[in-house]
Amino acid sequence: MEDNKINKNDNEKPGKPSNFIREIIDRDLEQGKNNSRVHTRFPPEPNGWLHIGHAKSICLNYGLAQDYNGKFNLRFDDTNPLKEESSYVESIIKDVEWLGAKWEDRLFYASDYFEQLYEWAIKLIKEGKAYVDDLNAEEIREYRGTLTEPGKNSPFRDRSIEENLKLFEKMKNGDFPDGSKVLRAKIDMASGNINLRDPVMYRIKHAAHHRTGDKWCVYPSYDWAHGQSDSIEGITHSICTLEFEDHRPLYDWFLDQLEVHHPRQIEFARLNLNYTIMSKRKLLQLVQEKYVSGWDDPRMPTISGLRRRGYSPESIREFCERIGVAKRESVVDIALLEHTLREDLNKRAVRMMAVLRPLKVVIENYPEDKVEEFEAVNNPEDESAGTRTIVFTREIYIERDDFLEDPPRKFFRLAPGREVRLKHAYFITCNEAVKNDAGEITELRCSYDPESRGGSTPDGRRVKGTLHWVSAEHAVDAEVRLFDRLFDKEDPTEGGDFLKNINPDSLEILTGCKVEPGLKDAKSGEYYQFLRQGYFVADSEDSTPDHPVFNRSVGLRDTWARIQQKGAK
RNA sequence: UGGGGUGUCGUCAAGUGGUAAGACACGAGCCUUUGGAGCUCGCAUCGCAGGUUCGAAUCCUGCCACCCCAGCCA
DSSP, X not given: OHHHHHHHHHHXXXXXXXXXXXXXHHHHHHTTGGGGOOEEEEOOOSSSOOBHHHHHHHHHHHHHHHHTTOEEEEXXXXXXXXXXXXXXXXXXXXXXXXXXXXXXXXXXXXXGGHHHHHHHHHHHHHTTSEEEEOOOHHHHHHHTOOSSSOOOOOTTTTOOHHHHHHHHHHHHHTOSOTTSOEEEEOOOTTOSSGGGSSOEEEEEOOOOBTTTBTSOSEEEOHHHHHHHHHHHTTOSEEXXXXXXXXXXXXXXXXXXXXXXXXXXXXXXXXXXXXXXXXOHHHHHHHHHTTSSSSTTOTTSOBHHHHHHHTOOHHHHHHHHHHHOOOSSOOOBOHXXXXXXXXXXXXXXXXXXXEESSEEXXXXXXXXXXXXXXXXXXXXXTOGXXXXXXXXXXXXXXXXXXXXXXXXXXXXOSBOBTOEEEETTSOEEEEEEEEEOTXXXXXXXXXXXXXXXXXXXXXXXXXXXOEEOEEETTTOEEEEEEEEOOSBSSSSTTTTSOGGGGBOTTSEEEEEEEEEOGGGGGOOTTOOEEETTTEEEEEOXXXXXXXXXXXXXXXXXXXXXXXXXXXXXX
């Protein structure tokens, strides 16, 4: 009995953790709402590039559609021509696709609905529920009241329906200058909820729209466009972030007046990450003021930046799964993102040897012209990844950090008189460190034990350290870019000016790195682990076979570095 | 001072009256031809104060703290 229970549980797939949104959907389904349909959407404004916070929303919305056998739409919320560009549309489409969300034939734009929105606005005017207001922006603000005091009615609030109709049409036709009039919903200027104090539905903008050109001179506001767009598309659950909670009564009000399909708006807490900035405005500033190379700089939290950095879509999806969905505002530790990347790449990245800061080693008792081949396992976590051949010669490079003339306790690497293993090859012992006039070590003279071929000896003696290496003659030169967090404060806005918290050492460029020949033709989508160092990918913009450039996506956990840090404290 | 939200481990986050899941981080150890990976173990009484109850993180009351809202941005 007991055993059966355990087995049953073990065989059950570990379903996704529930959350309050799933509970709401479950309840709606039980009550037979929406004919048992689930239909979600991701509604980005094309005014910037997507970031990891958007990934949370995409994974949430697309994940729900998948799990409930529903549908998922991609819809651009393009109601403000002044801020939006088609270049953003393109990058967003690419990113959503790369993340793996599928909208099939349901790629929409709020601008697809401008005509319908206009007609609905006329309907509201005819019902006395909307009016044209001549107050300017400043006056509207004054009339709106404050958080604690009610607003007062605009003197234009009670215009006749006929006049409103006539004026609104002239607004549409471009007969009035920008800012001179707006169309407002007539709700309640005394409401405790400021969104209900006669919100603006249309503003005049003589501006070209990236899709509709200059067909329109009036553009709908977010509140007027969003819910109605959801309704038109048959969305059942309209998921947005917390700051729109106050807008829900308005979302509902419009839909109720129109008596059309009424999606349910649900709000969740947006993602925050420590050491990271998520504000589109600030990210744009970093790009415009050249603190980074672009929206896809590998240090950016943008989807394109993460992609270029070497993050896999799988790792990002897993991250979004693990952070959960709730209503409390929180700050997730970026270490979790790094963890899901390592976890994913550990299983699939091909291992390679690459020496980032080369130190030449001459193996004195190894024949000058001899070239030996060894079979190296491509991935100890995945036998199907096979093996590759690596070559060994008298002169090799090892990592400078792997040698110390006067090693501290617990340093397991090479030192005078010390023996270590060269991964997949031989044991070597250091005889001498050769220095130049400045006292810098220029090369190591070592000897190898022919008996240790393959990495172990007949006498079974043990060595504490195993080093990665590369044959000097065969190695390929490469550039390697090491990234660190862009900000050195957990909260980049600490102190008020996030620019002051930029980490000056967020990018370190290494040239003259020596890598295995097989890395010469690495492609940007291929994930590699440079043994003992971390996960790397060829840079999608700058890497060529003649000049390979690798980005470090994330380092391996480094116990030695931790021991050193502890010692330093 | 109005309206809307939220408070469970260092960080996320389950829990929906029956005696605090899990993950990351952190610490200890085992293992290891990556000081990687893996494995084992450790790590909270639930914002505060009352109350109801045999029993409360879960119900009630009162406080406190934090977040959002006064764009013709989304």
